[in-house]
Structures are given as C-alpha cells and as structure tokens.
Amino acid sequence: MTGYLSFFSDQAALLVRLTVGHILLSVVAVVISIVIAVPLGAWIGHLHRGSFLVVNAGNVLRSLPTLAIVAIVIALFGFGYVNITVALVILAFPLVLTNTFTAVEGVDPGTVEAARGMGMTGWQILTRVELPSSIPLMMSGIRTSWVYVVATAYLATFAGATGTLGDVIANISGYGLTGVLAAATVSIVLAFLGDALLGLVERGLTPTGLALAQRAPATT
Amino acid sequence: MSETTTERPAADIVFDHVTKRYPGQETPALDDLSMTVPAGETCCLVGPSGGGKTTAMKLVNRLIDFESGDITIGGNSIRAVDVTTLRRDIGYVIQQVGLFPHMTIAGNIAVIPGLLGWSKDRIRKRTDELLDLVRLDRSFGTRYPAQLSGGQQQRVGLARALAVDPPVMLMDEPFGALDPITRTEIQDEFLNLESEISKTVIFVTHDIDEAIKMGDKIAVLRQGGVLAQYGTADELLAHPADDYVADFVGADRGLKRLSLRRMREVVNGSAAAPDDAPAVDADASLRIGLSTLFASGASAVRVTDGGRVLGAVTLDQLQSAVTRSTS
Incomplete structure (x- = not known):
C-alpha cells in the first residue's frame, strides 16, 4: 500500500508527463471521431435511410478487439502515433455515430413535418430543428466514447507510441504492480473527470426548452 | 414578400383533374379530383381513412407530389x-402541432419571418399581434412548448402558421388531439378568427360534425379517393348525392340541419308566444330551440334578443324550416 501511494510522489514527474500524453491522445482520437461521425450520423438520420447498415456496421466495429485493430493498422500505417490514433478512432467512431444517428432519426416526426410544411429547407431542418433536439443523446455518445478511449489508450505502447500511461501499465517488470495500479488509477480518474466535464458541456449546450421537455413531458 | 403583414388577399384553390397513385398500389389514393375552393372559404375534407383526404391536402403544399392534373392557387400552378x-x-397546422421544443413560443412563431429576413422590431410586433389573435397572453412569448397545455400549444401552432399572413392555410385534423371542451373552445375561436382574417382554408377532419361546424363547403371523399359530393353543409344534409354520403353525414341529418340555422331566421314576429313559453336567444340554433321546446312541453318558444322579444317559434315552423328546401 505504501508502495502504491509513494509511487505517486516518487514518480510524480513521469506520471504528469504520461498523463498529459494520455489526455492528448484521447482528445485527438475523440475529436477526430466527432468530426467524422457527427456529420455522417446526422445526415443519415436526417434522410431516415440506412439505419440497418449503420447500426450493424457500428456493432461490428465496436466488437473488434482494439488490440487486433492495432495489429491490422500496423500493416497500413506501421508503428507509431498514427497507428494508435486510428485504432482509437475506430473504437470511438461507432459510439458517436450510432448515438448521433439515433438522436437525429428519433426527432419527433410531427415536428419535422411541421418544419417541412412551413417551408424550411432540408438543411434548415437539420441545423435548426433536428440537431438542437439531438444534443443530449449525441453528447452521451461522446461521453461514452471518451471513457472507452481513455481506458483503451494505454494500448499506444503496443502500437509503438510512447508517452501515455500505457508505458507504465504495460511494463509491470519495470514499474511493478504498484506502478501499474497507480497508472491505472490515473487512467480511471481521467475517464471519470472527462465524463463529468463533458456532462457540464452537455448541460450548457442543451437548449433550455429541451431540458424542460425532458423533465416534464408535455401534456398533449 | 411585401412589407405589410396584414390584409394579404385570400386566393382560390383549384384542383384540376388531380390523380395521385402511390407506387405499388392498385387503386389510386386520389382519383381525378376536380373542385374549387373559393377565396376566403373553408373547405372541409372528410372521408374514411384511405379516402385520400390527407393526401389531397398535402398535394397543395407539395409534401406529396402528384402525377397528373394540376393544382392552382390564385390562378398560379x-x-x-x-x-x-x-x-x-x-x-400549415397539424394534429401533432409540432412546435420546436428547444425554441421559445416567440421563437417558434418567428421561424419563417426570421428566414425571410424580417427585422427584429417587425418580428416582435408581429409576434405580439399573433399572440393577441390566438388569445394567449403576451408573456407566453418567453415560455417553452413543454410549459404549455395541449390547447395552448395548438394556439401557438395556429399563430406560427399565420406568421407571414399566408393567403392559404392547410389544417390536418388540427384539433383532433384535444379534449372535447378545449376542442369546442378553440373551434369557436378559430371561426371568430376566420371572420377577422380572410383565408382560404383546407381543413381535414374525420368528424362530420366538425366539418359541418367549420366548413363553408364540405368535400366528402370515399375509398379510392373519389369525390362523392362537394357542397355546403346544408346541401349535403338536405340532398346527399347517394347512400354513401347519406350514411356518412348520419341518419340524424335532419337534426344536424337544425344546427345550421338560427332562431332569428325563422321567428314569426306577428305571433305572440303563449305565457308558458320558454325563452330562447335569437342567435341560438334551431336545434337548441327544438330541444328547449321539447324539454318544456310548451307549444312554442319565445325568441328573445337581449331583453327584446322578437316573437314566437312553433314546432311546425321548426319542422318546415328543415323540410321546405328538402322537398
């Protein structure tokens, strides 16, 4: 126990450096996933087409062991930072995609029909009606993907990218069990802190009217 | 779009041999529909599900496209x-209302004016005007749809549809989801509102009583999207074109016709009502008059207008008011 606690003070500089690297890698992977998955999911959800394909392709991607992806990506991009980034994007992307898609597709059909009938264009319906209504579900996809990515980013060390908590977690012979536990603890804390932070972002982004509607469903 | 928001003249809507067939279906949803809704009138489309009434309505704003025939508004295709x-x-007003949950009431009303680039001042003025028109307090502007009752939401739906003062309105069972009391109230208010603003309205309903109440004209559609009859409520009730229409308007159509006319129209000014005659307001329907007569057991009712007695109406007069134009 003392070894576990003292690891934090003894290796503080190392832990801070690796934590920053871990955060950077995770943020990059999640941001790339958002940039690809949100527009794609929103568009497919808006068209109400291809749900079968999206859901199933998403499930297949999610079921792939990330370590296997790392191995496959070696063949394409070799070792290094790109490799682990690609692998983490493949992990996070389906989570953001399916949630965005489900959210946009699930916007009340009456609301969308009213918008169309009033003379809003497809783009206006998507950006002014569907996306604002989709924020809570989209954000929960992003939050989940953050947790998964942070918990998986240690694989960087197997992809030949150093500078993440994986350097310690995967090196039990170098740092001992106490080191591995300490690094894992940091990783867990990162996952929860990020999730909480994103929860605040979610609250900030969710339009007031929508929050009210979720709290007290309209009586119609 | 002109700068004024009021007094845009209504336009007639003409269906000219319109046929709509959904892919993969044998019978058309709408079969060679031809009819004219005159400017400023309300046409109720009634019929069974599968009769094409909603299809006919959605063709007008092209939510559904059609293959043959044409529809013109004010002469323009x-x-x-x-x-x-x-x-x-x-x-456009629909049963589900479809307010945007993330926007305030004012925001909902301002969507199309906003897209058309109206100034903030003009939008605010128009929003207040519309809230007054649909009898909602102006303070509702800052609330959200989730904070409103169903009836209030549909009032906002109406206000939103009227925002740029469109000459034409399409309403798809707009009051269908409301409880009976709210429904009657909002129907009456809409009738009032229509007398203030001139709109050509296509109003879809499955409820013949609502059609009789709301429509200047009623179009009865049957399975396969065929127009069975098109006319005023009185025409439909007095001379149903066939058994189908007679059945649709109901076996009590004689009573329904009584609802269409007021005591004022049949009162006999020279006849004095007997002493025991109950009083009926001149603006009450003949149906109310008949009901009053039956309930009291008197031989006639006294028709009053404010404090003034206009005269008497007997059972025979009520009967002849219905049968005269029928025979």
Missing part, C-alpha cells in the same frame, strides 16, 4: 414556383 417559396406562403 403550384408547380410553377419553388417548393420552399410555395410552402412559406401556405400556413
């Missing part, structure tokens, strides 16, 4: 203009 422009000039 709806296919001659860009679909977005067309829809912004047509008020």
Whole structure:
C-alpha cells in the first residue's frame, strides 16, 4: 500500500508527463471521431435511410478487439502515433455515430413535418430543428466514447507510441504492480473527470426548452 | 414578400383533374379530383381513412407530389414556383402541432419571418399581434412548448402558421388531439378568427360534425379517393348525392340541419308566444330551440334578443324550416 501511494510522489514527474500524453491522445482520437461521425450520423438520420447498415456496421466495429485493430493498422500505417490514433478512432467512431444517428432519426416526426410544411429547407431542418433536439443523446455518445478511449489508450505502447500511461501499465517488470495500479488509477480518474466535464458541456449546450421537455413531458 | 403583414388577399384553390397513385398500389389514393375552393372559404375534407383526404391536402403544399392534373392557387400552378417559396406562403397546422421544443413560443412563431429576413422590431410586433389573435397572453412569448397545455400549444401552432399572413392555410385534423371542451373552445375561436382574417382554408377532419361546424363547403371523399359530393353543409344534409354520403353525414341529418340555422331566421314576429313559453336567444340554433321546446312541453318558444322579444317559434315552423328546401 505504501508502495502504491509513494509511487505517486516518487514518480510524480513521469506520471504528469504520461498523463498529459494520455489526455492528448484521447482528445485527438475523440475529436477526430466527432468530426467524422457527427456529420455522417446526422445526415443519415436526417434522410431516415440506412439505419440497418449503420447500426450493424457500428456493432461490428465496436466488437473488434482494439488490440487486433492495432495489429491490422500496423500493416497500413506501421508503428507509431498514427497507428494508435486510428485504432482509437475506430473504437470511438461507432459510439458517436450510432448515438448521433439515433438522436437525429428519433426527432419527433410531427415536428419535422411541421418544419417541412412551413417551408424550411432540408438543411434548415437539420441545423435548426433536428440537431438542437439531438444534443443530449449525441453528447452521451461522446461521453461514452471518451471513457472507452481513455481506458483503451494505454494500448499506444503496443502500437509503438510512447508517452501515455500505457508505458507504465504495460511494463509491470519495470514499474511493478504498484506502478501499474497507480497508472491505472490515473487512467480511471481521467475517464471519470472527462465524463463529468463533458456532462457540464452537455448541460450548457442543451437548449433550455429541451431540458424542460425532458423533465416534464408535455401534456398533449 | 411585401412589407405589410396584414390584409394579404385570400386566393382560390383549384384542383384540376388531380390523380395521385402511390407506387405499388392498385387503386389510386386520389382519383381525378376536380373542385374549387373559393377565396376566403373553408373547405372541409372528410372521408374514411384511405379516402385520400390527407393526401389531397398535402398535394397543395407539395409534401406529396402528384402525377397528373394540376393544382392552382390564385390562378398560379403550384408547380410553377419553388417548393420552399410555395410552402412559406401556405400556413400549415397539424394534429401533432409540432412546435420546436428547444425554441421559445416567440421563437417558434418567428421561424419563417426570421428566414425571410424580417427585422427584429417587425418580428416582435408581429409576434405580439399573433399572440393577441390566438388569445394567449403576451408573456407566453418567453415560455417553452413543454410549459404549455395541449390547447395552448395548438394556439401557438395556429399563430406560427399565420406568421407571414399566408393567403392559404392547410389544417390536418388540427384539433383532433384535444379534449372535447378545449376542442369546442378553440373551434369557436378559430371561426371568430376566420371572420377577422380572410383565408382560404383546407381543413381535414374525420368528424362530420366538425366539418359541418367549420366548413363553408364540405368535400366528402370515399375509398379510392373519389369525390362523392362537394357542397355546403346544408346541401349535403338536405340532398346527399347517394347512400354513401347519406350514411356518412348520419341518419340524424335532419337534426344536424337544425344546427345550421338560427332562431332569428325563422321567428314569426306577428305571433305572440303563449305565457308558458320558454325563452330562447335569437342567435341560438334551431336545434337548441327544438330541444328547449321539447324539454318544456310548451307549444312554442319565445325568441328573445337581449331583453327584446322578437316573437314566437312553433314546432311546425321548426319542422318546415328543415323540410321546405328538402322537398
């Protein structure tokens, strides 16, 4: 126990450096996933087409062991930072995609029909009606993907990218069990802190009217 | 779009041999529909599910496209203009209301004016005007749809549809989801509102009583999208074109016709009512008069207008008011 606690003070500089690297890698992977998955999911959800394909392709991607992806990506991009980034994007992307898609597709059909009938264009319906209504579900996809990515980013060390908590977690012979536990603890804390932070972002982004509607469903 | 928001004249809507067939279906949804809704009138489309009433309505703002025939609004084919422009000039009210949950009431009403680039001042003025028109307090402007009752939401739906004062309105069972009391109230208010603003309205309902109440004209559709009869409520009730229409308007159509006329129209000014005659307001329907007569057991009712007695109405007069034009 003392070894576990003292690891934090003894290796503080190392832990801070690796934590920053871990955060950077995770943020990059999640941001790339958002940039690809949100527009794609929103568009497919808006068209109400291809749900079968999206859901199933998403499930297949999610079921792939990330370590296997790392191995496959070696063949394409070799070792290094790109490799682990690609692998983490493949992990996070389906989570953001399916949630965005489900959210946009699930916007009340009456609301969308009213918008169309009033003379809003497809783009206006998507950006002014569907996306604002989709924020809570989209954000929960992003939050989940953050947790998964942070918990998986240690694989960087197997992809030949150093500078993440994986350097310690995967090196039990170098740092001992106490080191591995300490690094894992940091990783867990990162996952929860990020999730909480994103929860605040979610609250900030969710339009007031929508929050009210979720709290007290309209009586119609 | 002109700068004024009021007094845009209504336009007639003409269906000219319109046929709509959904892919993969044998019978058309709408079969060679031809009819004219005169400017400023309300036409109720009634019929069974599968009769094509909603289809007919959605053709007008091109939510559904059709293959043959044409529809014109104020003489212009709806296919001659860009679909977005067309829809912004047509008020659209649906049963689900479809308010945007993330926008305030004022925000909802201001959507189309905003897209058309109206100034903030003009939008605010128009929003207040519309809230007054649908009898909602102006303070509702800052609330959200989730904070409103169903009836209040549909009032906002109406206000939103009227935002740019469109000459034409399409209403798809707009009051169908409301409880009976709210429904009657909002129906009456809409009738009032219609007398203030001139709109050509296509109003879809499955409820013949609502059609009789709301429609200047009623179009009865039957399975396969065939127009069975088109006329005023009185015409339909007095002379149903066939058994189908007679059945649709109901076996009690004689009583329903009584609802269409007021005591004022049949009162006999020279006849004095007997002493025991109950009083009925001159603006009450003949149906109310008949009911009053039956309930009291008197031989006639006294028709009053404010404090003034206009005269008496007997059972025979009520009967002849219905049978005269029928025979």
